[in-house]
Amino acid sequence: MKQALIAMSGGVDSSVAALLMQQQGYTCIGVTMKLFEKEGFVSNNTRPCGSPDDIADARRVAQRLGMTHEVLRFQGEFEKQVIGQFVHAYECGFTPNPCINCNRYLKFAKLFAYMQQCHMDVIVTGHYARVAYEKESRRWLLKKGLDHQKDQSYFLYNLTQQQLKHVRLPIGELSKAQVREIAQTNGFVNAEKPDSQDICFVPDGDYAAFIARYTGKLPQPGAFLNTDGDVIGTHRGIVHYTIGQRRGLGISAPQPLYVCRIDPVENTVTLGTNDALYSRTLMAKDVNLIACETLSEPTRVEAKIRYRHVQQPATAWQTEDGTLHVEFDEPQRAITCGQAVVLYDGEVVIGGGTIKQVGSLRR
Numbered sequence: 001m002k003q004a005l006i007a008m009s010g011g012v013d014s015s016v017a018a019l020l021m022q023q024q025g026y027t028c029i030g031v032t033m034k035l036f037e038k039e040g041f042v043s044n045n046t047r048p049c050g051s052p053d054d055i056a057d058a059r060r061v062a063q064r065l066g067m068t069h070e071v072l073r074f075q076g077e078f079e080k081q082v083i084g085q086f087v088h089a090y091e092c093g094f095t096p097n098p099c100i101n102c103n104r105y106l107k108f109a110k111l112f113a114y115m116q117q118c119h120m121d122v123i124v125t126g127h128y129a130r131v132a133y134e135k136e137s138r139r140w141l142l143k144k145g146l147d148h149q150k151d152q153s154y155f156l157y158n159l160t161q162q163q164l165k166h167v168r169l170p171i172g173e174l175s176k177a178q179v180r181e182i183a184q185t186n187g188f189v190n191a192e193k194p195d196s197q198d199i200c201f202v203p204d205g206d207y208a209a210f211i212a213r214y215t216g217k218l219p220q221p222g223a224f225l226n227t228d229g230d231v232i233g234t235h236r237g238i239v240h241y242t243i244g245q246r247r248g249l250g251i252s253a254p255q256p257l258y259v260c261r262i263d264p265v266e267n268t269v270t271l272g273t274n275d276a277l278y279s280r281t282l283m284a285k286d287v288n289l290i291a292c293e294t295l296s297e298p299t300r301v302e303a304k305i306r307y308r309h310v311q312q313p314a315t316a317w318q319t320e321d322g323t324l325h326v327e328f329d330e331p332q333r334a335i336t337c338g339q340a341v342v343l344y345d346g347e348v349v350i351g352g353g354t355i356k357q358v359g360s361l362r363r
Helices: 012-023 052-064 075-091 098-117 161-165 176-185 207-215
Strands: 003-007 027-034 068-073 122-124 129-134 139-144 222-225 231-235 258-263 268-272 278-289 299-304 312-318 324-333 340-345 348-358
Touching: 003 012, 003 098, 012 027, 012 052, 012 122, 012 176, 027 052, 027 098, 052 068, 068 098, 075 098, 075 207, 098 122, 139 161, 231 268, 278 340, 299 324, 324 340
Parallel strands: 003 027, 003 122, 027 068, 222 268
Antiparallel strands: 129 139, 139 348, 222 231, 258 268, 278 324, 278 348, 299 312, 299 340, 312 324, 340 348
């Protein structure tokens, strides 16, 4: 009988994923990642991912399904690959997406290695996405979840061919409503558990306060500049700002101002009108392609520059050093360094990378 390692967060999605794999005839083992050692990094009255409550919920569901449940401790790796990179990115004036790194380095690196160590056949998560094998190209493909409101393929563009071969995403064929109905029918304790809306280790959304607690350093104030380079005020430290931000600037002006540029070297934040936020081109590093080996020739794609961004028509290609260039048909608002750009061909994820520069050279 085939064996499946179920990544159980304590939420309803991964719980239903476990049930569906059992129904497909797999022997399942549930694992929950313990990611925090220094709980003081997280503010009071908040609950980070892998909290005791989440672990307890995952264990209750596993017991109900007759599954073995284990807790794997990855605090060191999480602090290095997720929290550390998150803090460093903000200090460099970027806006990171730590969920992408968590999937890459924890769920589909550490857990994948554990699956292989235990000689199991597949690793299973509760992501709203789909995996398929294409005979013509002899490649494993990542596709959007059928529930486009919940689709999470954007977060999974780093999956490799070897990983996709052993990954199963059983709820990708379902809607969220169907998942909750299955959980209720089967008496799962977390059937009505709310979805997490924020970064797990900053659930109150105050990134600057978290960074100050984590580093022990207070953000250093600096100059607000206008697009002509004139000083127009004082900012509270660059970790308080992201591209496109309007609220919390504390600057009076005859028209709304937005964060247009962050310079960590000069410790300045440039403010401009909404028109200054638009750009057609970007470059991305740390690229992973799924549907093909390379984009050596200009290719028509649809691209997303953040999770909630509606994908837009564009042309993409790679230079010899692997850098991904994307040129949109129409200017896009607030393209942000540190975020991921993910390329699609309809339902299929072509690949993606981390935005490193806005305004790349033309072909």
